[in-house]
Every structure is written in structure tokens, then in C-alpha cells.
Amino acid sequence: MLNRGAGHLVITEEGIRAINNTLGNLVLDSGAKAALIMEKSGQMISAQGETNAFDTMSLSALITGSFNSTKAIASLLGESEFKRMFQQGANQSIFMFALDSHDILAVVFPNAITVGKIKYKVEQILDTLNAQVQAMYNSAPAAPLRASQAPAPKINDLF
Amino acid sequence: MALINYASREINCKIVYYGTGLGGKTTNLEYIFKQLAPGIRGEMISLATETERTLFFDFLPLDLGSVQGFKTKFSLYTVPGQVEYNASRKLILNGVDGIVFVADSQKEKWEENIESLRNMEENLAEYGLTLDSVPYVLQYNKRDLPNVNTYEELEGVLNPRNVPSFEAVAVEGSGVFATLKAVSKAVLNRLS
Numbered sequence: 594m595l596n597r598g599a600g601h602l603v604i605t606e607e608g609i610r611a612i613n614n615t616l617g618n619l620v621l622d623s624g625a626k627a628a629l630i631m632e633k634s635g636q637m638i639s640a641q642g643e644t645n646a647f648d649t650m651s652l653s654a655l656i657t658g659s660f661n662s663t664k665a666i667a668s669l670l671g672e673s674e675f676k677r678m679f680q681q682g683a684n685q686s687i688f689m690f691a692l693d694s695h696d697i698l699a700v701v702f703p704n705a706i707t708v709g710k711i712k713y714k715v716e717q718i719l720d721t722l723n724a725q726v727q728a729m730y731n732s733a734p735a736a737p738l739r740a741s742q743a744p745a746p747k748i749n750d751l752f
Numbered sequence: 753m754a755l756i757n758y759a760s761r762e763i764n765c766k767i768v769y770y771g772t773g774l775g776g777k778t779t780n781l782e783y784i785f786k787q788l789a790p791g792i793r794g795e796m797i798s799l800a801t802e803t804e805r806t807l808f809f810d811f812l813p814l815d816l817g818s819v820q821g822f823k824t825k826f827s828l829y830t831v832p833g834q835v836e837y838n839a840s841r842k843l844i845l846n847g848v849d850g851i852v853f854v855a856d857s858q859k860e861k862w863e864e865n866i867e868s869l870r871n872m873e874e875n876l877a878e879y880g881l882t883l884d885s886v887p888y889v890l891q892y893n894k895r896d897l898p899n900v901n902t903y904e905e906l907e908g909v910l911n912p913r914n915v916p917s918f919e920a921v922a923v924e925g926s927g928v929f930a931t932l933k934a935v936s937k938a939v940l941n942r943l944s
Contacts, residue, residue: 604759634766636755636827637764651794662808665839
């Protein structure tokens with residue numbers, strides 16, 4: 594599962610499998626093109642669906658920036674945040690949902706599918722998804738990298 | 753916060769270029785983008801005004817190869833340097849793993865550099881972070897211009913923690929990769 598111990602976000606195989614499964618089912622059930630979860634700093638956690646059609650890293654950074662910037666708007670209106678955001682395009686659109694953990698779920702879908710259907714399908718799995726993320730916060734915050742597992746940096750080899 | 757994915761064997765880190773307006777943050781990213789092969793870097797995204805001032809942020813993803821079986825991916829961001837865009841700067845610092853503070857070496861930018869560094873510390877504090885807890889390096893840019901402070905003067909005021917610092921002419925690429933290498937190394941060291 595995800596683990597935010599020691600200031601890092603750790604994704605384990607079993608944890609991401611459960612999340613991928615939930616997102617994959619969402620894509621199948623709703624007819625969406627893709628569903629992504631991104632961490633509030635802009636890092637992508639999971640993407641399911643036709644993800645080869647997008648630059649998912651850039652998409653995550655931009656969606657997070659866009660979503661987070663609405664918090665400033667919300668505060669001007671006396672709201673703590675906006676939990677849903679919708680961007681409508683000519684052929685495809687995107688609906689974004691704040692998770693309880695403040696991570697973001699984004700669903701990209703063709704306009705042949707109504708936004709109402711996407712919203713309904715997401716609401717159906719939102720509790721499950723939140724529970725999966727919440728399980729991470731409740732899990733023992735072990736150090737994400739034990740010394741024996743830590744990737745010793747060899748940055749000189751990278752350039 | 754770094755994202756360590758044991759399923760896909762990836763480490764994702766976020767590096768933010770911070771500093772005064774027109775100091776050369778975007779120029780750093782543009783040079784990196786131009787010099788690296790497309791297989792190593794993704795597309796650079798700039799959310800800029802019509803006059804090419806950074807409005808929200810620039811973004812450049814880099815894939816810097818494997819380290820002990822983990823693919824290392826870095827997301828480089830710049831902040832808008834203009835004073836009035838502080839809300840954006842604060843947002844972009846969310847989840848930061850490493851910082852490059854780009855100082856403008858010109859004498860007339862002396863006060864702005866100090867103010868920008870102070871502003872950065874204030875914004876980091878909003879996330880419970882300090883310059884002691886986040887790896888960062890300094891870059892003294894525009895060293896080719898005639899009216900600049902000396903390296904020692906800049907060090908004396910901007911680098912009390914004695915972190916790695918680099919002289920640069922970002923528009924020509926001088927010092928750009930040395931800076932990136934230093935901050936990447938500092939971030940990965942923090943993970944060990």
C-alpha cells in the first residue's frame with residue numbers, strides 16, 4: 594500500500610494492485626478513456642485505461658497545478674476547497690475529484706459519455722478508493738527504504 | 753516528497769527552481785531541454801504570459817537512468833519570480849524534494865535576491881519545511897554581465913549554510929548541468 598513514512602510516498606506491489614484494479618474497473622464500467630490518481634505534489638501514482646494516448650507525467654503535473662490553484666479561489670469564497678472540477682473539451686473532457694487524502698482522481702472521457710455518468714460511477718467507487726488510501730495512512734509508518742534496500746546514488750553515471 | 757514505487761521500480765523526485773523574476777530559472781530548463789535527447793527528457797511545458805514571463809510554472813520531466821534497479825525520474829519545476837505571484841510559488845513548493853535557488857548576480861538585484869530567499873523560507877515553512885530539511889543548491893546566474901556582485905559577496909549573504917553553489921551563464925549553458933547534477937545527487941543522497 595502507499596506509505597508516507599519518513600517524508601516519502603512509497604507504493605508497494607500489493608497496494609498499487611488494489612488501486613489499479615479499482616481504477617481499471619472504473620474505466621470499464623464508465624466507458625472512460627483513462628483514470629489517473631496523482632499525489633498532491635503532482636507525481637502520478639496510478640493510471641489505467643488508454644494511458645499511452647497521453648503524456649501522463651505532464652498531465653499529472655498540470656492537473657495538480659490546476660486543481661490546487663482552485664483552493665485559492667475557494668478560500669476567497671470562504672470554502673476550504675472545491676472537491677470536484679470539470680473541464681469540458683470539444684471531443685473529450687476531464688472530471689477531477691479530491692480524495693480524502695487530498696490526492697486527486699482524474700477521469701478522462703469522450704463526450705459521447707455524459708458527465709453525470711462519470712460522476713455517478715466515480716461516486717460508487719470513491720469510498721473504496723478512499724479506504725485504500727486511508728489504509729496507507731493507518732499502516733505502520735516504517736521507513737520507506739531500509740539501508741539494505743536503499744538505492745545508493747550514482748548520479749555521476751546519470752549525466 | 754519522493755515517490756518510491758516498488759511495483760514499477762521507479763523513484764520520482766520533484767525539483768523546484770526558485771528565485772527572483774527574470775533571474776534565469778526558465779532559461780535553465782530550456783537549456784536542459786535543448787541539450788538532452790528526447791528519450792531522456794519529456795516535453796517542456798511553460799505556462800507563461802504573452803511576454804514569456806512565467807505565469808504559473810514551467811515543467812520538464814527527466815528520466816536520468818537507473819540506480820540499483822530503480823529508474824530515477826525527476827520533475828523539474830520553475831516558479832514565477834514576480835513578487836505578486838506568491839500564491840503560485842507556494843503551491844509549486846508542495847511536495848518538493850530539492851531546490852535550486854537561482855540568484856541574479858547583478859548588483860541591482862541584490863535586495864531582490866535576499867527577499868526571494870526569505871520568501872522561499874516563508875513558503876517552505878507553510879509545509880513544515882526548512883532549508884535544513886530540504887536539499888538545496890545555489891546558482892549565481894548571469895556571471896557574464898559587467899555589473900555583478902563578486903562570488904564572495906553573494907556567498908556571504910545567500911549561502912550561510914555553505915551548500916553547493918555554482919556560477920552560471922544559463923543562457924549559454926555554463927553551470928546549468930553542474931547545478932542539476934548537484935541537486936539530483938543531494939536529493940538521492942537523502943533517500944539513502
